[in-house]
Amino acid sequence: MMEFSRRRLLQTGGLVGTALVTGGLAGTAFSRIASAADDPLYAAAKKEGALTLYWGSYEQQTMEAIRDAFKAKYPGIEVNLLRQASQTVYTRLRMELQSGVHECDSLGTTNMLHYTELKKIGALAPFEPVDGVHIPDAFRTLDPDKMFHVGAISLTSINFAPGKVQSPPQSWQALLEDQWQGKITTGSPAFSGDVANWVVAIRRKYGDDFLRAFGKQKPKVGQSNVDTVTDILAGERVVGSGAPFSYTLTQKAAGNPIDVVAPSDDAILNLGVTGILAKAPHPNAARLFTNFLYSTEVSMILQKNFWPTLRKDVPWAEGRSLDQLKWTRNTGDDLGPEVAEGIAKWKELVR
Amino acid sequence: MGVISTDSPDSAAAATARPAMARVPLARTVVFGAVALLLFLLVVLPFGWVLNNSFHDDITGAWTLGNYTRIFQSVDLLEPLFNSLLLAVATAVIAVGIGVPLAWLVSRTDLPFRRTIRVLTMTAFVTPSFIGATGWILLAAPNSGWLNALWRSLAGAEAGPLLNIYSMTGAIFICGIYTVPYSFTMVSSALDEMAVELEDAAATLGSGTLRTMLSITIPLVTPAVIASFILSFIQGLTLFGVPAFLLTPTGIPVVTTKLAEFYQLFPPEIYMAAAYCMPLLLVTAMLFWMRRRILGRKQFITISGKSRAGRRIALGAARWPAFGAALLLPLVSVFLPYAALLLVSLTRAWGQGLSWENLSLHWYWWALFGNSETHTAIVNSLLFSTFAATLCVMLGTVVAYIVERRMVFGASLFGAVTTVPIIIPGIVMSVGFFAAYTRAPLNLYGTPLLLVAAFAATFLPIAYAHGGSILKGIGPELERAARSLGAGEGRTFLSITIPLMGGGLLSGWFLVFIPIIRELSVAVFLITPKTNVMTTLIYNAKDGGNYEAVCAMSVLLLLITLALVAAAGPLTRLTTVRRTSRKSGRKTAPAEGVLPT
Numbered sequence: 026m027m028e029f030s031r032r033r034l035l036q037t038g039g040l041v042g043t044a045l046v047t048g049g050l051a052g053t054a055f056s057r058i059a060s061a062a063d064d065p066l067y068a069a070a071k072k073e074g075a076l077t078l079y080w081g082s083y084e085q086q087t088m089e090a091i092r093d094a095f096k097a098k099y100p101g102i103e104v105n106l107l108r109q110a111s112q113t114v115y116t117r118l119r120m121e122l123q124s125g126v127h128e129c130d131s132l133g134t135t136n137m138l139h140y141t142e143l144k145k146i147g148a149l150a151p152f153e154p155v156d157g158v159h160i161p162d163a164f165r166t167l168d169p170d171k172m173f174h175v176g177a178i179s180l181t182s183i184n185f186a187p188g189k190v191q192s193p194p195q196s197w198q199a200l201l202e203d204q205w206q207g208k209i210t211t212g213s214p215a216f217s218g219d220v221a222n223w224v225v226a227i228r229r230k231y232g233d234d235f236l237r238a239f240g241k242q243k244p245k246v247g248q249s250n251v252d253t254v255t256d257i258l259a260g261e262r263v264v265g266s267g268a269p270f271s272y273t274l275t276q277k278a279a280g281n282p283i284d285v286v287a288p289s290d291d292a293i294l295n296l297g298v299t300g301i302l303a304k305a306p307h308p309n310a311a312r313l314f315t316n317f318l319y320s321t322e323v324s325m326i327l328q329k330n331f332w333p334t335l336r337k338d339v340p341w342a343e344g345r346s347l348d349q350l351k352w353t354r355n356t357g358d359d360l361g362p363e364v365a366e367g368i369a370k371w372k373e374l375v376r
Numbered sequence: 377m378g379v380i381s382t383d384s385p386d387s388a389a390a391a392t393a394r395p396a397m398a399r400v401p402l403a404r405t406v407v408f409g410a411v412a413l414l415l416f417l418l419v420v421l422p423f424g425w426v427l428n429n430s431f432h433d434d435i436t437g438a439w440t441l442g443n444y445t446r447i448f449q450s451v452d453l454l455e456p457l458f459n460s461l462l463l464a465v466a467t468a469v470i471a472v473g474i475g476v477p478l479a480w481l482v483s484r485t486d487l488p489f490r491r492t493i494r495v496l497t498m499t500a501f502v503t504p505s506f507i508g509a510t511g512w513i514l515l516a517a518p519n520s521g522w523l524n525a526l527w528r529s530l531a532g533a534e535a536g537p538l539l540n541i542y543s544m545t546g547a548i549f550i551c552g553i554y555t556v557p558y559s560f561t562m563v564s565s566a567l568d569e570m571a572v573e574l575e576d577a578a579a580t581l582g583s584g585t586l587r588t589m590l591s592i593t594i595p596l597v598t599p600a601v602i603a604s605f606i607l608s609f610i611q612g613l614t615l616f617g618v619p620a621f622l623l624t625p626t627g628i629p630v631v632t633t634k635l636a637e638f639y640q641l642f643p644p645e646i647y648m649a650a651a652y653c654m655p656l657l658l659v660t661a662m663l664f665w666m667r668r669r670i671l672g673r674k675q676f677i678t679i680s681g682k683s684r685a686g687r688r689i690a691l692g693a694a695r696w697p698a699f700g701a702a703l704l705l706p707l708v709s710v711f712l713p714y715a716a717l718l719l720v721s722l723t724r725a726w727g728q729g730l731s732w733e734n735l736s737l738h739w740y741w742w743a744l745f746g747n748s749e750t751h752t753a754i755v756n757s758l759l760f761s762t763f764a765a766t767l768c769v770m771l772g773t774v775v776a777y778i779v780e781r782r783m784v785f786g787a788s789l790f791g792a793v794t795t796v797p798i799i800i801p802g803i804v805m806s807v808g809f810f811a812a813y814t815r816a817p818l819n820l821y822g823t824p825l826l827l828v829a830a831f832a833a834t835f836l837p838i839a840y841a842h843g844g845s846i847l848k849g850i851g852p853e854l855e856r857a858a859r860s861l862g863a864g865e866g867r868t869f870l871s872i873t874i875p876l877m878g879g880g881l882l883s884g885w886f887l888v889f890i891p892i893i894r895e896l897s898v899a900v901f902l903i904t905p906k907t908n909v910m911t912t913l914i915y916n917a918k919d920g921g922n923y924e925a926v927c928a929m930s931v932l933l934l935l936i937t938l939a940l941v942a943a944a945g946p947l948t949r950l951t952t953v954r955r956t957s958r959k960s961g962r963k964t965a966p967a968e969g970v971l972p973t
Contacts, residue, residue, distance in 0.1 A: 077905070084920030085913075089749070105905035109912075110919055116644045117901050120807065124814040126821060128904075138642050213624060215637045245542075245625050251921035258727030258923075259513070260520035272921055280734075281727030361642055372452075376627035 066316070067099055069309035075103045076310035079118060080133040081111030082177035082297030084272070087330040094322050095314060102310055111135040111218060111297075118302075122148055130311035133176040133299040135218050138361055140173040140298050149173060150303045152312050156319035159336040161347055164296060176318065177297025178333035180270035180352065181223045183286040184253060186263045193264065196290040197227060200266055201238045209242055210262035212250035213376075214368045219250050219295060223267040224367040225355050226293045233370055239266075240375040257283050267293075274331040274342065291353040403866060407774075408784055414771055415793050417818075418833040422808035423796050429807065430651035434643065443651035453634065457655055459623075460613055460631040463548060467612030470552030472605050474705060475559025480589055481702055482560075483567035486688045488699050494564075495941065496706035498886070501557030502937040503709070504894040504911065506617025506918075507930045508554050509541075511713025513621065514720065516541040522716065547622045553709040554618075555611045559604035561887050562842055565880040566600035566849055567593070575689075585689055599676050600845040602667050607798075607841060609663060613656055614801045616897060631656065632801055639803065646807055653800050660799045664792075676848045714931070721927035739928035749913060750929075754936070757893055757910040760824060764831035765889035769881060771832070772839025772888075777869060779840075780847040781855075791840065798837040802897030805834060810901045822904045834898045835888040842887055846880040847873070886941060893937060 070076070076095075080088055085108050092106050107114065111134035118129055132139070143149050149172040157165065157174065164175040183200070185193040194200050200209060214221035227235050245262055247253070253265030254276055265273075270292065273285040299318065301311040317323060324339035331342045340346055357363070433440045447453045481487045482494055500508075515523050518537035527538035540546060574596065578588045594601065616632040623630060631652065638649040691698055720726045724736040743750055772794065778784060779791040797805060809830045813820040820826040850873065858868040874881070896911040903912055910933055917925040 084922070085749075085916045086920065086922070089747075107903075107905050108916060109900070112640050112642075112644065113900060116639060116646065117810075119644070120646075120810055120901065121814070124811070126814050128822070136642060142643065216624070216640055246627065248620055248624055249919065249921075251919070254921050255923060256520075259517060261517045262519070269921075276725070276727070276921070280725035283727060364642065 064313075066309060066313050070099065070307070070313040071101045073307040073310050074101065075105065076307050076314055077105045077107070077128055077130045078133065078314070079107050079109075079114045079129045079131070081109060081114045082133045082135055082179075082299070083330075083332065087326065087332060090326045090330070091318075091323055094326060095317050098317070098320075098322065099313060102313075111139075115139045118143075122146075127302070127304040127306055129302050130305040130307045131299060131301055131314050133297060135177065135179065135295060135297045137167070137173075137296060137298050140168070140300050143300065144168070144170070144172045148303050149300045150305065150308065152301050152315060154312070154316040154319055156316050159319055159338060161335075161337050163347075167296070167298065173298050173300035174315065174318075175296050175335065176299030178335070178347075179219065179295045179297060180287070180333065180350070181219050181250070181267050181293040181295065182270045182273075183288055184257060184265040184268040184273040184283055185286065186257045186260070186282060187284050188282050189260075189263045193284075193286050194288075195286060196288045197235070197266075198231070198290060200264070201235070201242065205242055205264055207243050208263045209244040209266050210253045210256035210264070211244045211246055211266040211268075212252055213246050213248055214364075214371050216248040217250050217267075219269065219293075220267045221364050221367060222295045222355055223250075223293050224371055225360070225363050226291070226353060228367055228370065229355070230290065230353075233374060236370055236374040244375070246376060254283060271331045271333070278331065278342075287350050287352075289351060291351050294352045294354045296354070403864070407866065408778070411771065411774055411778065411790070415775070415790065418771075418829055418836065419793050419797055421812040422805060422830075422833065423800065424808075425811035426650045426653070426800060426804055426808040429647045429811070430654060432647045434645045434647045443648045444654070446648070447652060447655065452629075453652065456629040456631050456634040459544075459628055460656075461659065462544070463551060463619070463630060464609045464612030466548040467551040467555050468605050468609040470548065471555040471559045471608035471611075472601060474552070475556045475604065475608075476563050476594060476601055478556070478702055478705065479560050479564035479567055480593060481698055483564045484589075484593060484689055485691050485698070486695065487691060487702060488695060493699075493702050493706070495938075496703075496710055497557050497560050498890075498941050499934070499938060500554060500706065500709035501561070501890050502894070502934050502941070503554060503713070504617065504896070504914075504930070504933075505550060505554040505615055506621060506896075507717065507914075507926075508709065508713050509550050509618045509621045510918075510926065510930075511716045512541050512546070512550055514716035515539075515712055516546070518542065542622055542625045544623065544626075544628055547618055547628075550618050550622065551612050551615055553705060555608045556705055556709070558607050558611065558838075558887070559601070561883055562600045562604040562607070562845060563597055565842070565883045566597040566845055569846065569849060569876075569878070569880055570596060585691070588689075596676060597845075597849075599671060599848040602670060603841040603845045606660070606663050606667065607838060610660060610798055610837075613660075614799070616801065616803075635801055635803060649804055650807070653804050656801075657796070657799050660795075664795065714934070717927040717930055721924055721931050723924060726924055739924045740932070743925065743928045743932055749908060750910075752906070753908050753910045753913050754932075756824070756907060757933075758936070760827050760831060760907075760909065761889050761893040764828045764835070764892050765885050767828065768832040768835050768839045768888045768892075769843075769885050772836050773843040773874075773877070773881065773884070776840050776843030776847055777873065780844055781852065783865075791844075794840045795837045797833045798835065802834065802895065803900055806830070806898050806901045809833075809898070821902075822907065824907050826902050827899060827907055827909070830898050830902055831892045831895060834895065835891055838891070839884055839888050842880070842884040843877070846877050846884075850876050882944065886944065889940075890937060894933070 078092070083091070088106060088108050092104050096102070096104055109117075114132070115134050115136070118132060121128060140149065151171045153171045154174065160175060164178070167173055167175060183194055183197075194202070194205060212220040214224045224236070244266065245256060247256065250267050250269050251272060253268040254273055256262045257265055258276070258281055268285070270285055270287070273283055276283050277285070299315060301308065301315060305311050319335055321336065321339060324334035324336040327334045328339060328342050333341050333347065430443055431439055431441065433442060478493070478497065482490045487493070513521070515521050516539040518524060518540045521537070521539065521541065523539055524537045528535055541550075570593075574592050575588050578592045583591070614632060616636065619628075619630045619633050620636065624633060635649050635652060638645040638652070719730065721739055722736065723730070723734045724738055725734065728734045775790050775794050779787045800808070809826065812818070813826050813829075820829070854872050854876070855868050858872045859865075863871070894911060896915055899909055899912060903909060910929070914926055914929045914933070917929065
């Protein structure tokens with residue numbers, strides 16, 4: 026039995042090694058496994074034997090890749106991944122807390138308000154990941170009490186059909202030009218957190234006049250901002266507003282005729298956030314996973330899937346980085362009411 | 377009759393339809409007790425939580441009527457209700473308007489390729505309507521839809537779009553065509569089991585085929601027609617995918633898209649959403665009241681000891697034109713949208729369009745082998761649906777029997793309770809189940825049992841309505857005969873009623889199995905990583921914008937379900953044979969004529 030598990034360990038080590046080498050990383054796999062095995066946190070997590078993730082950040086494919094890399098690096102911990110839309114995951118967690126159910130170890134959603142709320146009711150546990158020092162400076166300390174950390178970086182931008190558009194709009198303002206009338210597709214702030222964030226940012230920047238003019242452009246309003254890609258690929262519209270940056274690039278890489286513009290009047294940056302539950306059934310496994318998020322392995326996976334990485338020392342795909350972009354992020358304590366107001370104004374002026 | 381009586385204070389009229397009294401009160405008590413308990417667990421408890429939630433404030437958690445007053449004070453909340461009613465009525469009209477004639481053609485006439493039409497109609501049924509909507513977006517989006525492109529190539533590039541799927545008409549069309557299978561299945565199984573002496577009488581008196589159909593055949597299956605109208609209406613009221621895809625772009629809100637918004641808000645307005653479902657309950661209750669008025673005390677018994685064999689009506693010269701008309705539904709609900717989905721699923725990157733280099737089975741490979749979740753999800757979907765459908769049909773049929781034969785005092789209350797779950801949109805019911813089964817003593821959270829229960833409960837109304845409409849056509853004479861020969865209530869039910877319901881029960885099983893396997897929203901808060909199902913994966917892929925994967929998985933889901941439906945063909949024949957032998961063996965000879973020939 027002992028021998029068997031050692032062989033398994035070596036096999037896994039070999040696999041991870043291959044992954045690391047193909048990922049362009051130096052360093053021997055065995056030393057990594059050895060260092061993982063010596064890690065007291067890993068030992069404690071292994072004793073717990075399991076980890077339950079409730080995640081809405083990242084799409085299924087990327088999230089599964091992260092899970093699989095974690096399992097490969099830390100054998101002996103079974104990972105249960107519940108991947109649903111952020112708001113669904115959060116609603117479920119809230120209901121679980123109300124019923125006194127404690128299933129979730131690590132929560133990852135795209136809305137910081139979830140975490141301020143959970144912190145208020147004492148549902149989060151503080152933790153300072155060692156590898157957190159590699160997080161880009163702007164997002165290193167989201168919470169002074171270390172109750173939650175950045176889990177994902179997502180950018181909202183403009184996308185377009187290169188074959189059909191000679192010179193795409195380079196800014197949000199340019200979307201209001203006559204030539205784009207009836208040509209724009211977008212998501213709905215009532216369905217999509219990213220679009221809601223975009224509406225808040227645009228109102229802060231240009232006020233309701235922008236929404237009024239935008240409404241006159243007769244955009245096609247889908248649900249999620251992912252629908253902008255669908256509409257452009259189908260040929261239903263040629264320019265997408267409030268569009269997902271990473272996902273558009275993934276589709277481009279897959280060979281689809283689509284491209285992305287980072288608007289000169291700021292791409293809207295939204296943070297996915299993650300936290301460990303105060304009553305997590307596997308707290309050590311959750312800590313191990315949170316720290317793992319800031320590992321080179323995870324940032325390499327993010328790079329491969331066209332997501333902004335979580336480490337300063339790992340560039341994004343195609344050599345992009347945060348410094349090259351003009352971006353803005355909605356901050357403030359009153360975001361909740363501001364979102365609601367934005368949705369109401371949208372319904373009045375756009376739909 | 378020498379039977380121990382446990383009489384209940386029922387009306388004299390009810391007594392006519394009631395078999396003799398129970399022989400063993402204990403067994404009777406146990407059965408009714410079990411049914412009542414199951415209904416309590418599956419319906420009353422989760423719905424009770426929904427109702428309770430609706431009277432609480434989302435922020436403070438305090439008791440309030442505020443959610444209800446908000447509905448009637450805000451145009452924002454009233455408008456979706458009216459739009460939903462419009463969508464529901466139109467859906468039901470289309471479903472019945474197409475489903476009933478189609479059922480008649482397939483069940484009662486010598487239409488060519490009847491079995492094929494039946495299978496194709498079931499194929500439409502297998503399709504989750506949001507998949508159908510996706511297919512139709514590819515076909516009829518105003519700028520990019522392939523049918524519109526074809527139109528422009530004929531009429532000139534400047535011509536406006538021929539079709540615009542992003543409209544109320546578009547949504548009604550999609551909801552309608554994907555709801556036809558309900559009315560088709562319910563009405564055709566009533567027609568299948570029906571005897572023909574009244575039709576013969578009409579024909580003898582010189583009535584033409586059409587007139588006989590309109591004045592004899594269809595009125596005889598009124599219970600099935602009305603039941604399917606109500607079900608279709610409820611479908612139109614509770615579907616989420618179709619309005620979300622087709623009406624959001626035009627800015628037409630309906631109840632279900634509004635509900636989704638409540639859940640999307642921060643903090644989510646779960647309690648408000650619960651209150652917002654109650655007007656749907658009210659409207660549907662009115663429909664059931666109207667059904668009672670229409671059906672009244674009329675009798676629709678078409679299976680009795682006196683029946684003769686069914687015979688097919690010759691369509692004559694109309695045979696092939698009728699076949700052409702019968703193909704229209706499969707054309708718009710199966711062939712066209714699936715052609716679109718199939719093409720997308722076979723491309724590596726669908727935005728590149730169709731070319732040999734872009735052709736690939738990659739996404740099928742991915743769905744079957746490249747993704748660790750799909751295997752579990754397929755197995756789970758099949759297992760949960762099988763158990764849930766079986767539980768659903770068993771319970772639904774017994775309740776229908778109790779209600780139709782008015783076996784206990786307050787039987788109609790059983791019926792009312794059974795009908796509730798389907799009216800409450802899945803996502804709200806999901807919260808009810810969550811609340812009911814995540815706390816002691818009934819903590820089932822994370823177990824397959826919880827999903828089976830939720831699925832069974834959601835579609836219990838279909839099994840019940842279907843069972844009821846079949847039972848309305850079966851006269852109680854044969855049951856009475858059995859009772860006077862000394863059989864108990866249970867034995868009568870099992871050896872007379874169930875065999876007489878026969879094929880209708882099997883079609884009833886599929887009538888719930890298929891919606892269960894394609895159901896999404898009721899599972900939303902109940903699935904866990906280990907109890908994930910196919911539809912949640914498809915929805916995740918859609919959510920992540922992975923269109924090719926959505927299409928490939930939808931085609932797979934369709935193939936799996938079709939294989940099951942095809943496997944049911946021989947099963948149907950098997951049950952028919954068994955029914956024949958059993959009945960002739962027992963020498964209830966006059967009933968032989970009931971069997972389809």
